[in-house]
Amino acid sequence: MSETVRGEAASLQRGLAILELLAERPDGATLSELTDALQFPGASALRITRTLVRLGYLSRDERSRRFFLTNRFLLLGQPRGREHALTECALPAMRTIRQATGETTHLCCLIDDEMVIIEQLLAAHPFKYSADIGARCPCYSCAPGKAIAAFLPDDEQESLLGRIRFKPFTDTTITTRRAFRQELAGVRACGFAVDRAEGMDGIHCVAAPLLDRHGAAVAAITIAGPSSRVRDDEFEVIGEIVREGARRASEEFNGQ
Structure with a gap:
């Protein structure tokens, strides 16, 4: 398996872990709470959450800086x-x-x-x-x-x-x-x-x-x-x- 494929697989696993964690937290979570709970590197978590927000699977409250799941999964x-x-x-x-x-x-x-x-x-x-x-x-x-x-x-x-x-x-x-x-x-x-x-x-x-x-x-x-x-x-x-x-x-x- 190439380094690129391994990196993509790791990002996918981390993205799914973030989604699963937020599914259990109706009050959402900040980036630091996500990284603490999942033990992910901060830069990686930031990149993944930004991608999920851009794709419409997460939203972020600008005031509290907390991430939340959107309703996109219900539509899927x-x-x-x-x-x-x-x-x-x-x-x-x-x-x-x-x-x-x-x-x-x-x-x-x-x-x-x-x-x-x-x-x-x-x-x-x-x-x-x-x-x-x-x-x-x-x-x-x-x-x-x-x-x-x-x-x-x-x-x-x-x-x-x-x-x-x-x-x-x-x-x-x-x-x-x-x-x-x-x-x-x-x-x-x-x-x-x-x-x-x-x-x-x-x-x-x-x-x-x-x-x-x-x-x-x-x-x-x-x-x-x-x-x-x-x-x-x-x-x-x-x-x-x-x-x-x-x-x-x-x-x-x-x-x-």
Whole structure:
């Protein structure tokens, strides 16, 4: 192996190490913190971080001098339809859903056993629920997680259920595999899922799956808002709105 190839391989390894470290640090890290944690030469770390910033994989806050991961990795990893990326296919339906409900609308994907927000349209109300793009939560404690899990192929669903380690976040969180199976059967039957303040007190969600050509879930569209506005007695009406929007997004994703 030539010196040039070895040098390129070392730089690649160091770049990946920086990305992996920052993935575990939502508050970011300064250059000195990166070099201390990874034991890299300062000049090498500076060159690599500058390159990653230029390519759009990192951002740097000019005031704190801290580096952060950008959302570029979410865009790389999201499913693609026949012609467009997932977000492009879902955004028109998301806008319609937000207009109809007035609430914050999210597009979410499943990564391992967690839901990840990859797109967000904020509510029209002065008081609104919001979350950072890239925010994660356990799939069993949120409506989009249930919506996707209910429409996974049987083997993938079983694998997912085997990985989940249930714990309560609120008084209404599902905490057993049996209860989650029953919940998924109900979601499968009606076509949408609800979150009755199971992940966060006072916040309700309603979600429906975005399906591929084989009927398997690749994502979910969800609305989220305070329980005073997203009320239990309106779940059916909101569920139909979200389900119809997800159906249109599915058609766009599948090129129909």
